[in-house]
Amino acid sequence: MNLEYTPGQRAFRAEVRAWLAAHVPKAPLASFDTREGFEEHRAWERTLDAAGYSMVSWPRDYGGRGADLLEWLIFEEEYYRADAPGRVNQNGIFLLGPTLMEYGTPEQRARYLPRMASGEEVWAQGWSEPNAGSDMAAIQATALRDGACYVLRGQKTWASRGAFAHWMFGLFRSDPASERHQGLSFLLVPLDAPGVTVRPIEKLDGKAAFAEVFFDDARVPVENRLGEEGAGWQVAMSTAGFERGLMLRSPARFQRTAQKLVELYRSHAERCEPALRRDVIGCWTAAEAYALETYRTVSRLLAGGRIGFEASLNKIFWSELDLRMHETALEILGWRAELRPEAPAAGDAGEWLDGFLFALAGPIYAGTNEIQRNVIAERILGLPRG
Amino acid sequence: MEFGFDADQTLLQSALREFLAAECTPERVRSIWASDGGHSPELWARLAEVGLPGVSVPEAHGGLGLDELGSVLLFEETGRAALPEPLVATAAVAAPLLVELGGEPAERWLGPIARGEAIAVVGDGLSPLVGHAGIADLLLLPDGDDLHALTPERVERTPQPADDPGRRLASVAFAPGPATRVARGDRGRALREAALDRGALASAAEALGAADRLIEVAAAYACQRRQFGQPIGRFQAVKHMLAGAKVKLEYARPAVHRAAWSVARAAPQRSLHVSMAKLLACEAAGLAARTALQVHGAIGYTWEQDLHLWMRRAWSLEMSWGRSAFHRSRVGEVILAGGARIGPGETFAAPAGSEES
Numbered sequence: 001m002n003l004e005y006t007p008g009q010r011a012f013r014a015e016v017r018a019w020l021a022a023h024v025p026k027a028p029l030a031s032f033d034t035r036e037g038f039e040e041h042r043a044w045e046r047t048l049d050a051a052g053y054s055m056v057s058w059p060r061d062y063g064g065r066g067a068d069l070l071e072w073l074i075f076e077e078e079y080y081r082a083d084a085p086g087r088v089n090q091n092g093i094f095l096l097g098p099t100l101m102e103y104g105t106p107e108q109r110a111r112y113l114p115r116m117a118s119g120e121e122v123w124a125q126g127w128s129e130p131n132a133g134s135d136m137a138a139i140q141a142t143a144l145r146d147g148a149c150y151v152l153r154g155q156k157t158w159a160s161r162g163a164f165a166h167w168m169f170g171l172f173r174s175d176p177a178s179e180r181h182q183g184l185s186f187l188l189v190p191l192d193a194p195g196v197t198v199r200p201i202e203k204l205d206g207k208a209a210f211a212e213v214f215f216d217d218a219r220v221p222v223e224n225r226l227g228e229e230g231a232g233w234q235v236a237m238s239t240a241g242f243e244r245g246l247m248l249r250s251p252a253r254f255q256r257t258a259q260k261l262v263e264l265y266r267s268h269a270e271r272c273e274p275a276l277r278r279d280v281i282g283c284w285t286a287a288e289a290y291a292l293e294t295y296r297t298v299s300r301l302l303a304g305g306r307i308g309f310e311a312s313l314n315k316i317f318w319s320e321l322d323l324r325m326h327e328t329a330l331e332i333l334g335w336r337a338e339l340r341p342e343a344p345a346a347g348d349a350g351e352w353l354d355g356f357l358f359a360l361a362g363p364i365y366a367g368t369n370e371i372q373r374n375v376i377a378e379r380i381l382g383l384p385r386g
Numbered sequence: 387m388e389f390g391f392d393a394d395q396t397l398l399q400s401a402l403r404e405f406l407a408a409e410c411t412p413e414r415v416r417s418i419w420a421s422d423g424g425h426s427p428e429l430w431a432r433l434a435e436v437g438l439p440g441v442s443v444p445e446a447h448g449g450l451g452l453d454e455l456g457s458v459l460l461f462e463e464t465g466r467a468a469l470p471e472p473l474v475a476t477a478a479v480a481a482p483l484l485v486e487l488g489g490e491p492a493e494r495w496l497g498p499i500a501r502g503e504a505i506a507v508v509g510d511g512l513s514p515l516v517g518h519a520g521i522a523d524l525l526l527l528p529d530g531d532d533l534h535a536l537t538p539e540r541v542e543r544t545p546q547p548a549d550d551p552g553r554r555l556a557s558v559a560f561a562p563g564p565a566t567r568v569a570r571g572d573r574g575r576a577l578r579e580a581a582l583d584r585g586a587l588a589s590a591a592e593a594l595g596a597a598d599r600l601i602e603v604a605a606a607y608a609c610q611r612r613q614f615g616q617p618i619g620r621f622q623a624v625k626h627m628l629a630g631a632k633v634k635l636e637y638a639r640p641a642v643h644r645a646a647w648s649v650a651r652a653a654p655q656r657s658l659h660v661s662m663a664k665l666l667a668c669e670a671a672g673l674a675a676r677t678a679l680q681v682h683g684a685i686g687y688t689w690e691q692d693l694h695l696w697m698r699r700a701w702s703l704e705m706s707w708g709r710s711a712f713h714r715s716r717v718g719e720v721i722l723a724g725g726a727r728i729g730p731g732e733t734f735a736a737p738a739g740s741e742e743s
Binding site: 001003013076255258269282284310316372374376377384 | 387388389390391392455601605608609616617619620622624625626628629630632633636637638639640641643644647648662665666714717718721722724726728729730731732733734736
């Protein structure tokens with residue numbers, strides 16, 4: 001064990017910190033769940049990419065810097081420390097990107113990764129269907145082979161930023177006689193293809209960036225398949241592992257929230273009941289625990305280990321922590337807690353309300369926490385399945 | 387930056403696990419609980435054969451000479467075995483304290499401790515009770531900022547029966563004087579604070595082990611116990627409780643390991659790290675105990691079932707070396723102070739003044 005950064009890691013941090021200080025927009029961008037904010041965030045992705053900071057852990061050939069996972073963690077720490085904009089293409093860069101590295105052909109990687117890193121092509125996920133939520137293996141949307149194409153029929157739903165995204169990756173049943181986890185294929189689908197209809201859905205926050213997507217004989221070339229035909233479930237599980245695990249929710253995000261929570265408490269401390277002090281300390285401690293566990297995991301991966309079922313522990317921990325931090329903040333805010341950001345008296349309350357509404361989704365997306373608890377119980381603790 | 391243990395450390399841990407599985411069985415724990423002094427000289431002698439009482443005694447005095455990072459995994463194992471002996475007090479706290487004190491007390495006591503011939507206990511300065519005081523050959527007790535080294539004839543011990551029969555408590559009265567005083571003032575306070583950090587760290591490690599064992603025992607029971615025609619472990623209500631306990635445990639573990647690093651390196655923020663570790667590990671052990679009891683149902687509520695060997699250990703570890711409220715407040719004093727360096731990038735930050743930015 002050695003818990004000190006190397007001179008090279010410290011230099012990398014200093015370099016990232018200096019660049020972000022010079023480039024992070026001074027005023028916050030509009031929400032990336034609005035059309036205007038979506039484009040503002042894409043412009044920011046271009047700026048990041050031009051400097052080689054979009055995906056530092058990717059190989060240089062695909063627009064990255066070949067940084068290792070520890071440097072990626074350092075980058076994330078600096079990114080959140082600088083309050084830099086949210087990553088509009090997070091489903092692409094953090095989820096599909098690593099899956100393409102693992103399962104993509106050289107041609108697929110060259111075709112998709114650079115345009116993903118630059119924000120030119122923003123990706124949405126296509127997992128859920130009206131009758132396949134927690135039970136994802138109940139997928140019904142089909143992709144039937146017709147010569148050099150798959151013909152897509154059916155519906156996907158709950159696609160974050162699907163209303164504005166350019167592409168969708170998802171699972172389709174390529175063998176119509178198959179059941180459950182068999183006969184599924186992982187496809188990359190352009191959302192402007194004929195036969196694809198995108199219908200926005202307003203989320204709990206009233207923004208219509210969420211979407212359901214209908215496929216009526218949309219044709220997708222066979223080379224848009226990731227991995228073998230019929231082996232889509234395995235490819236998707238790799239993506240889902242990244243999402244629950246390391247990439248999508250790096251600890252810096254929650255440490256920044258915890259730090260802001262401490263600042264909020266300090267500015268209201270004189271009228272807070274003692275229980276809130278206890279909650280704030282608990283939140284900060286949990287955010288640090290999450291960071292420590294992530295460093296441990298990254299060290300293990302760098303030594304040749306792989307992320308397995310423990311990704312489910314991770315997903316429960318960060319989603320519950322995020323919610324608890326926002327609930328605590330709303331308690332501290334007292335009567336202002338229900339004010340929208342535009343309310344004249346809101347002050348900083350509006351951000352916490354928005355954050356709370358977003359945090360409520362955490363225990364649901366990327367596999368509900370109940371599904372994760374089943375995974376932990378069955379795969380880690382050895383309880384009987386079913 | 388490398389957050390993990392090397393092969394030697396994990397090998398030593400698994401060797402100790404096997405050793406304790408044979409030497410510190412639930413039957414053995416029960417017989418020690420039932421004994422007059424709450425102590426087995428035979429088991430203590432066996433522990434000394436593998437070097438445990440002298441784990442942090444320098445090799446020159448016959449010990450293993452490991453620092454806190456080298457011993458933290460071993461205390462996870464003693465917690466897993468619900469070892470009732472005064473190992474935390476003697477090996478994790480008293481021995482390093484004697485090393486820091488140096489001089490006559492160190493020369494006199496370190497060898498016997500390493501050989502398993504002397505038991506030393508330390509007062510935590512927070513509670514008037516001293517664990518394992520009744521069987522101690524040496525008591526290191528604070529009086530204000532002063533620290534006194536006392537042999538049994540100089541103290542009056544009043545047993546205070548408590549919930550965990552594996553950790554006998556006593557209130558201890560003594561007449562402090564120049565003859566018993568081994569440190570005073572700032573030095574005495576620094577020694578007491580270092581002892582508290584070491585005791586809390588080792589207790590946190592033991593709590594991890596106890597939590598792990600509780601979850602393991604409860605999961606095994608859930609696989610075996612059948613109701614409604616199937617193992618109760620097939621019910622999601624049971625699965626989800628156990629999964630929750632597992633989450634809590636796995637996010638406490640790295641905090642304990644980091645605290646071990648910080649204490650071993652005398653890092654400036656070691657007390658903060660120890661308090662976080664103790665808080666998280668004891669929360670995890672408390673939840674594991676509560677969950678394991680609920681999974682067992684009425685059978686877990688009996689004296690005959692072994693479950694309470696680890697439950698009582700989990701509870702008494704929370705009581706030892708600063709309760710959760712104390713450690714929470716120590717964390718709060720640091721992070722809620724103005725100008726505290728917290729937030730992303732500060733987790734492993736070097737102290738102010740030693741960094742470029």
